[in-house]
Amino acid sequence: MEQPPYLVGQLLLSMPGIGDERFERAVIAMCVHDDDGAMGIVVNRPMVGLSVRELMSQLDVEPAETPDLPVHAGGPVEPGRGFVLHSNDWAGQGSIDVAGRWGLTSTLDVLKAIAAGSGPRQWLSALGYTGWSAGQLDEELTRHGWHAIDGDAGLLFDTPAPKRWPRAFAMAGIDVGQLSATAGRA
Numbered sequence: 001m002e003q004p005p006y007l008v009g010q011l012l013l014s015m016p017g018i019g020d021e022r023f024e025r026a027v028i029a030m031c032v033h034d035d036d037g038a039m040g041i042v043v044n045r046p047m048v049g050l051s052v053r054e055l056m057s058q059l060d061v062e063p064a065e066t067p068d069l070p071v072h073a074g075g076p077v078e079p080g081r082g083f084v085l086h087s088n089d090w091a092g093q094g095s096i097d098v099a100g101r102w103g104l105t106s107t108l109d110v111l112k113a114i115a116a117g118s119g120p121r122q123w124l125s126a127l128g129y130t131g132w133s134a135g136q137l138d139e140e141l142t143r144h145g146w147h148a149i150d151g152d153a154g155l156l157f158d159t160p161a162p163k164r165w166p167r168a169f170a171m172a173g174i175d176v177g178q179l180s181a182t183a184g185r186a
Helices: 052-058 108-116 136-140 153-158 161-171
Strands: 010-014 027-034 037-042 046-051 070-073 077-086 096-098 102-105 123-133 146-150
Touching: 010 161, 027 096, 027 161, 037 070, 037 136, 046 052, 052 070, 052 108, 077 108, 108 123, 123 136, 123 153, 146 161, 153 161
Parallel strands: 070 123
Antiparallel strands: 010 027, 010 146, 027 037, 037 123, 046 070, 077 102, 077 123, 096 102
């Protein structure tokens, strides 16, 4: 069963009462969605006590003038694996273009480029990712729990992390104060 990659480049928003604390009020930048499954990065969960500069130092990359931004908890899968979501003005080894909206790189060259001042203009870093097996996310989307909107680089890179979830819903014309944690029946 071939599914179109309709979620690639979209933002997946968890609804209140999703039933999984790991995704409560999550904003996920969807990067892959195909016959093999789906993958995204949670972009509104800054990790406490770990900045990009500290991460670079741990990886023997001299941070130079790198801003002291937080590293996000990108999801529960492979929490030790690093990712950088970034503007499309830069591409390096293994970078993928995500529907023309942003890029995703998981190799060390992006951190080295950021440290050297030659990296992407806009970026955010994360450890770990969210993943779904083939058809799993499609099935989850038929139940209460997720809402997808068009991806927005301004939301990813210009909006403070704590404001991304309510702003994403507002962009869809939804007041988060009116959302319910329980699904109804018609």
